[in-house]
Amino acid sequence: MSKTRLQPTNDFCPQTLYLYGTYDDEGKADFGLFCWFSYLWDEELGVMACIGGSKLTKENIHKRKVFSANLVTEKLLPLADYLGNTPGHNPEKMKLHPEIEAGKVLPVPVLTASPVTYELEVRQFIPLKDGEVMLCRIRSVLQDDLLADGKGSASEKMQAIAPVHTTCRRYFGWDGKDLGAWGEPMRSL
Ligand SMILES: Cc1cc2nc3c(=O)[nH]c(=O)nc-3n(C[C@H](O)[C@H](O)[C@H](O)COP(=O)(O)O)c2cc1C
Numbered sequence: 175m176s177k178t179r180l181q182p183t184n185d186f187c188p189q190t191l192y193l194y195g196t197y198d199d200e201g202k203a204d205f206g207l208f209c210w211f212s213y214l215w216d217e218e219l220g221v222m223a224c225i226g227g228s229k230l231t232k233e234n235i236h237k238r239k240v241f242s243a244n245l246v247t248e249k250l251l252p253l254a255d256y257l258g259n260t261p262g263h264n265p266e267k268m269k270l271h272p273e274i275e276a277g278k279v280l281p282v283p284v285l286t287a288s289p290v291t292y293e294l295e296v297r298q299f300i301p302l303k304d305g306e307v308m309l310c311r312i313r314s315v316l317q318d319d320l321l322a323d324g325k326g327s328a329s330e331k332m333q334a335i336a337p338v339h340t341t342c343r344r345y346f347g348w349d350g351k352d353l354g355a356w357g358e359p360m361r362s363l
Contacts, residue, residue: 188339188346191246192292193254194223195274195283196234203274203283204267206231207258209340211243214309221294221312226305230262235308239296240280244288248336248347255345256360270363279314289318289335 189209196204208231210224221243225232235241246254253272260267273286280293294310321331336348345353353359 185342188341191254191338191340191345192243193246193250193257193285193288194231194235195242195244195285196231196240197238197281197283198230198234198262199237202268204230204234204262205244205257205272205283205285206262207246207254208243216309219312220297221292221310222307223294223310224305224307232306235296236299238281240282240313241294241296242277242280242282242284243292243294244285245290245335246338247287247289248338248353250285250287251338251345251353252359252362254338254359255357256363259357259360277314278316284316289321291316 190211191207191209192211193205194208198204206229208223208225210226212222214220214222223243225235231241253270256270257267274283275286277284277291277293280295282293284291284293292312293314293316295313296308297311298309300307300309318335320334326334332348338348338353339346340356343356345356345359347353
């Protein structure tokens with residue numbers, strides 16, 4: 175296969191999306207959209223996440239060292255797109271009031287409509303020039319009963335929850351359907 179050499183890009187390399195939930199100083203929940211999320215191994219499964227620049231999610235995590243990561247599905251996409259394109263310092267941001275519940279083991283806000291949520295505790299911050307990598311311990315995984323009860327195949331369950339992928343600044347459904355450019359799905363809210 176002949177290849178074209180490019181500058182750094184992750185186009186055509188799909189990423190899974192998560193909404194990170196944190197609490198601010200007043201105990202108000204904030205959610206931001208993130209895709210630089212993957213796993214690590216250090217005696218047990220852990221998570222590594224990168225946040226670039228300054229944002230409310232980063233400030234809140236620095237103060238409390240905990241956050242939730244809620245899997246984004248097609249049903250959640252308009253909300254997720256909005257939360258990824260609206261800074262947390264905008265006082266209007268969380269006026270949409272998505273349904274949230276308390277984490278089971280950590281003081282983090284959990285999105286009720288997300289079928290998989292990690293409750294994460296940061297073990298190590300690795301500050302870079304502008305971004306920051308966080309190595310996290312998974313303190314709990316909250317799975318919708320539809321997934322956790324063992325009935326049905328993994329394929330059927332994935333089709334039922336339909337996680338969203340992103341690449342080329344667009345969103346794609348679990349079946350590969352184009353769900354629009356970043357900033358488009360939020361217009362349906
Ligand atoms: C599809 C998508 C993926 C994103 N992924 C990341 C990411 O992995 N890291 C990051 O620092 N910002 C990411 N962002 C930007 C944040 O979601 C955005 O800055 C958001 O406003 C942060 O919210 P907050 O200010 O409430 O923390 C992403 C935005 C979009 C639309």
